[in-house]
Amino acid sequence: MTEVLKAPLVVEFPFTRSLGPVQSAFLTGLRERVVLGVRTGDGRVLVPPVEYDPVTSEEIGELVEVAPTGTVTTWAWNHEPRRGQPLDTPFAWVLVRLDGADTALLHALDAPGGPDSVRTGTRVRVRWAEDRSGAITDIACFEPYESPNPHELRDPYSGGAAALVGSDGRFEDPVTGIVAPARLDYTYSPGRAQSAYIRSLADRRVVGERCPSCRKVYVPPRGACPTCGVATSEQVEVGPRGTVTTYCIVNIKATHTANLDIEVPYVYAHIALDGADLALHGRIGGIPYDQVRMGLRVEPVWSEAGGHPDHYRPTGEPDADYETYKELL
Amino acid sequence: MPAPRPLRDIAVVAFAQTDHRRTSDDLSEVEMLMPVLHRVLARTGLKTGDIGFTCSGSTDYLAGRAFSFTMALDGVGAWPPISESHVEMDGAWALYEAWTKLLTGDADTALVYAYGKSSPGSVRDVLTRQLDPYYVAPLWPDSIALAALQAQALIDAGDTDEPALAAVASRSRASATDNPHAQLRGSVPRGDYAVRPLRTGDCPPIGDGAAAVILAAGDRARDLCERPAWIRGIDHRIEAHGLGVRDLTDSPSTRLAAERAGAFERPLDTAELHAPFSSQEVVLRKTLRLDDGVDVNPSGGALAANPVMAAGLIRIGEAAARIGRGASDRALAHATSGPCLQQNLVAVLEGDPR
Incomplete structure (x- = not known):
């Protein structure tokens, strides 16, 4: 059995997301070092705030400032922080109910005293990030906060929380969207059939697999006959010559760095290699683009870099008869 | 309030699963899934063409392989075109969709399958x-x-x-x-x-595996299975x-x-x-x-x-x-x-x- 191939694969892209009015106010508030909640119809204050009541689904929007201090409602000690997490030294994940809120916010707690210094009920306060853009990460993390006297939390005159700044939730230049980068790392393996196919390419051979039931030869093979639903395993070398079954003329310059030297227009074609029951695709070179036609006989031009043929070029044979490839269109 | 009784008697009549392993990097998803599909069909004697509705559950994010569920369909043998659906959820929710399809009377049998390869990623x-x-x-x-x-x-x-x-x-x-x-x-x-x-x-444990179930309605279930598990x-x-x-x-x-x-x-x-x-x-x-x-x-x-x-x-x-x-x-x-x-x-x- 062929040894399977493996290669690193990184899937990485930024998600650009627009914000509703409540989310916009909350995240803009964080930028301005203010924490806002939203009041539900029955008077509860949700932090982080949402656009719709999670119980009644009623649209809600009355913003309420809450304190940057609060109480841990549950926690978990993370001794090995992972990429992207708020801190790169051991920390506690916490749900924090901020003073003035009825629900809890997920974030990290920087607790230099270690897990034995954290418990449900620990008092904490927001540590703001230096650079703030209007994102949940504008809260760098929470930190322990020992209030010597719980009455200090209340302003003696207004009765409100002393740390409030009196925000009404309206800000200059509110954020209207976030860009959230995402990256996931994989070790990709194409499995048995495709590994064998790719290994053959290294020897400049194209090897498909035959279905034991319908006898069709699939190139590239994926390990199963999609018509019969059975495993393919009998390896069949096809080509190297083949027939253009259909094609298109590409007028858009390739942007991938590997393809920058391909001039437009060029022809991209379906090519039925001799002996294959499925057409694969490739670029046609060595002939002006406007002379490529269905039935043109072609052969691969291998790349020094290995892998698939760089392109296919005319063999000079007479064109194939339509009857010979019409089932492969 | 007592639960409403289903409009139709529908049962699980067959089940198969892979051996679940830490890694299956010698197999693509369809190569991992296909033996399970064959086994579950063999338990009922049904062929793909006999199945009224097919529904699967999986997510491309697990293995980082775009449209992996369409390639997994190769293992079903979806030709001539079959009545088919997919959920980006656990296969239990694919089974729920298949159950509702059978309730409507549009189909009498359903193949439900799910697979996940966690080993390529974290x-x-x-x-x-x-x-x-x-x-x-x-x-x-x-x-x-x-x-x-x-x-x-x-x-x-x-x-x-x-x-x-x-x-x-x-x-x-x-x-x-x-x-x-x-x-x-x-x-x-x-x-x-x-x-x-x-x-x-x-x-x-973190691992790779697949499973498949066949649903059947009424007398069809009794024909296919000695003791159907009625939903x-x-x-x-x-x-x-x-x-x-x-x-x-x-x-x-x-x-x-x-x-x-x-x-x-x-x-x-x-x-x-x-x-x-x-x-x-x-x-x-x-x-x-x-x-x-x-x-x-x-x-x-x-x-x-x-x-x-x-x-x-x-x-x-x-x-x-x-x-x-x-x-x-x-x-x-x-x-x-x-x-x-x-x-x-x-x-x-x-x-x-x-």
């Missing part, structure tokens, strides 16, 4: 991508961290403690010694803290997405789904619970009011094998198989999705009286 990180993208996902809280927050809430509430969690894990892996497909079985150490209070032993009720419910809005020590969505599925109307003898973390079994037992008369996770459950996207469907399959071989008369099967048991499906399965 499933702890992959699962962060299902979270609230504004307030939660940018913090990258991994699946074990979120389960650990729930576990600590249960400990604080006096619902469990670390020795009790360890007992759940060791009972599960002991039960799995009779399950040839399980990935972790026998004596498994409690291990060090993964994210405290959860230890590695409280967490599910007396099935329902799924979801909770608010904000973790800090929920009471993490309870699962009202599970309870409501169970009520709607008729779970509380008569005693159960078996429950296959999809609790990937030991602490989640504590929540489900409490919510479902399971007493010592109910055999919980005789298969070993998700703590013994947790192929993501298939582990919920496997709970239904295991419960049905137990009914099929006469070891159960009335079983509950549960599947979950999302962090801290956010979304829950409950099915109640019964065998004909013996």
Whole structure:
């Protein structure tokens, strides 16, 4: 059995997301070092705030400032922080109910005293990030906060929380969207059939697999006959010559760095290699683009870099008869 | 209010699964799935062309392979074109869709399958991508961290403690010694803290696997199977997405789904619970009011094998198989999705009286 191939694969892209009015106010508030909640119809204050009541689904929007201090409602000690997490030294994940809120916010707690210094009920306060853009990460993390006297939390005159700044939730230049980068790392393996196919390419051979039931030869093979639903395993070398079954003329310059030297227009074609029951695709070179036609006989031009043929070029044979490839269109 | 009786008698008539392994990098998804499809069809004598409806559950994020479910269809043999659907969810929800399709009378048989290859990526990180993208996902809280927050809430509430969690894990892996497909079985150490209070032993194994089920309606079910596992009720419910809005020590969505599925109307003898973390079994037992008369996770459950996207469907399959071989008369099967048991499906399965 062929040894399977493996290669690193990184899937990485930024998600650009627009914000509703409540989310916009909350995240803009964080930028301005203010924490806002939203009041539900029955008077509860949700932090982080949402656009719709999670119980009644009623649209809600009355913003309420809450304190940057609060109480841990549950926690978990993370001794090995992972990429992207708020801190790169051991920390506690916490749900924090901020003073003035009825629900809890997920974030990290920087607790230099270690897990034995954290418990449900620990008092904490927001540590703001230096650079703030209007994102949940504008809260760098929470930190322990020992209030010597719980009455200090209340302003003696207004009765409100002393740390409030009196925000009404309206800000200059509110954020209207976030860009959230995402990256996931994989070790990709194409499995048995495709590994064998790719290994053959290294020897400049194209090897498909035959279905034991319908006898069709699939190139590239994926390990199963999609018509019969059975495993393919009998390896069949096809080509190297083949027939253009259909094609298109590409007028858009390739942007991938590997393809920058391909001039437009060029022809991209379906090519039925001799002996294959499925057409694969490739670029046609060595002939002006406007002379490529269905039935043109072609052969691969291998790349020094290995892998698939760089392109296919005319063999000079007479064109194939339509009857010979019409089932492969 | 008693649960409504289904409009049509529909049963699980066959079940098959892979051996679940830490890695299956010698196989593509379709290469891993295909033997399971062949086995489940062989158990009924049906061919792809005999199946009225096909539905699958999987997610491309797990293996980082775009449109992997369309390539998995190669293993079904979807030609001439079949009636087919896919959910980006655990296969238990694919089964729910197939069940509703059979209820309409549009089809009499359905093939349901699910697969997951966690080995190519880091499933702890992959699962962060299902979270609230504004307030939660940018913090990258991994699946074990979120389960650990729930576990600590249960400990604080006096619902469990670390020795009790360890007992759940060791009972599960002991039960799995009779399950040839399980990935972790026998004596498994409690291990060090993964994210405290959860230890590695409280967490599910990471692995690859696939499962498939065949559903059939009425007399067709009786023709295909000696003892069909009749779906007396099935329902799924979801909770608010904000973790800090929920009471993490309870699962009202599970309870409501169970009520709607008729779970509380008569005693159960078996429950296959999809609790990937030991602490989640504590929540489900409490919510479902399971007493010592109910055999919980005789298969070993998700703590013994947790192929993501298939582990919920496997709970239904295991419960049905137990009914099929006469070891159960009335079983509950549960599947979950999302962090801290956010979304829950409950099915109640019964065998004909013996």
